[in-house]
Amino acid sequence: MKPLNAIRMGGVEVLPLVEGGKGVSVSNGVSSGAWAATGGVGTFSAVNADSYTPDGRLVRQIYEGKTRRERHEELIAFGIQGGIQQARTAYEMSGGKGRIHANILWEMGGAERVITGVLEGAKGLINGITCGAGMPYRLSEIAARFSVYYYPIVSSARAFNALWKRAYSKTREWLGGVVYEDPWLAGGHNGLSNSEHPEKPEPPYPRVVALRRTMKEFGLDDVPVIMAGGVWWLSEWEDWIDNPELGPIAFQFGTRPLLTKESPISDAWKQRLLTLKKGDVFLNRFSPTGFYSSAVNNGFIQELRERNERQVAFTTEAMGEHTEAFATGPRGRVVYLTPADAASARAWVAQGFSEAMRTPDSTLIFVTPEKAAEIRRDQIECMGCLSACRFSNWSQHGPDYSTGKKADPRSFCIQKTLQDIAHGEDVDRNLMFAGHNAYRFATDPFYSNGFIPTVKQLVERILTGR
Secondary structure (H helix, E strand, O other): OOOOOOEEEOOEEEOOEEEOOOOOOOOOHHHHHHHHHOOOEEEEEOOOOOOEOOOOOEOOOOOOOOOHHHHHHHHHHHHHHHHHHHHHHHHHHHOOOOEEEEEEEOOEOOHHHHHHHHHHHOOOOOOEEEEEOOOOOOHHHHHHHHOOEEEEEEOOHHHHHHHHHHOHHHHHHHEOOEEEEOOOOOOEEEOOOOOOOOOOOOOHHHHHHHHHHHHHHOOOOOOOEEEEOOOOOHHHHHHHOOOOOOOOEEEEEOOHHHOOOOOOOOHHHHHHHOOOOOOOEEEEOOOOOOOEEEEEOOHHHHHHHHHHHOEEEOEOOOEOOEOEEEEEOOOOEEEEEOHHHHHHHHHHHHOOOOEEEEOOOOEEEEEOHHHHHHHHHHHHOOOOOEOEOOOOOEEOOOOOOEOOOOOOOOOOOHHHHHHHHHHOOOOOOOOOEOOOOHHHHHOOHHHHHHOOOOHHHHHHHHHOOO
16 A cells, blocks of 8 residues: 555645544544544544543533523533533543544534633643534634634535635634535535435545535645545545545544544443444434434334334324324324325334324324333433534524424434433434445454554554555
């Protein structure tokens, strides 16, 4: 394989190897600091980051507020405190080598306030901000205010073009790189547009060439593109290295750092990764963000799939084919279904899925009474972890702090499940994000006999091309 030489990123020479920032609490100060210590770029998640007591005990994010707005303020305070602590840990772990980045999601609740608070409290410790999940127009302004570099995450040249023309052209000097996150290969939330088919993946090379071409139009020839999603062995990407058509290129690893000694995820999660098979990672649209996301098709995802399949359209009056009356709820309110849907609904009720819950799209889903109670409880206990949530109908924007739509029981509380999997052992009944290449843990000889490397060993292995 071609030698992988250092490139200039964020004003310094670094190995073009970037740890992907994974939230909640899945890439932290320890994992990112260890990655940076190898000479690359370590990235900790500043999404609801963990914080600790003076004696080192985890501070669980328990909310005392009586209203969503009160709990939202608590969430922001937790996020700032945790982000500062993770930045300090990463800086100490790195020993002054490499670079430390903080990853945020633009659509997370209080994103601007959280990252501003973290940068204020961790001055000099953070070298860059990576940000995706939306169109982060104000990212460049925040970065420039604190003299740190910014790294927008995009999935197309068109998205970067819009960001540049509206905002980034004003702060070109702080643009450290552009992360191309492949929407069909990366784990977590994906940037598929309405014009792109989730089941018809496009090869990344021409999309990155298009991104580079757009960047060159703006005089950004020297700004690195960071390829994220699907990178496993660098030998498979050799034609990308020192390629004049692509310009300076770096590679981001999100899934592989999960399986390291420094990774904070549970042993149960690590062992599950070693058993995945091709196709076990499922591209879905269940997320309360409204974005597509890629996750392991475990019991959690399967329940969501089944919940959404037990769904029928209804009308409030008899019309067209909706002629059959069907009683719903404790008051027996009547809606109208088609005869075929009414037969399906009665069958689901007989199987125990006796609670019919209304969705914003004039449909009913059928769940057990226990699941219905859980859904309602989670909706009531919302702490505003997103800027807008289709599951709970929360919006961080006043005056109503509501999306104006009915809460959607086809989704789930993402804060609850990501906190649970990050701090517990149950990897079947919680959301487990992963990239689509995660099945390669089971076939890559590096992990034979259940071997789990240190971050240093992993980076050394990556540098061999394998």
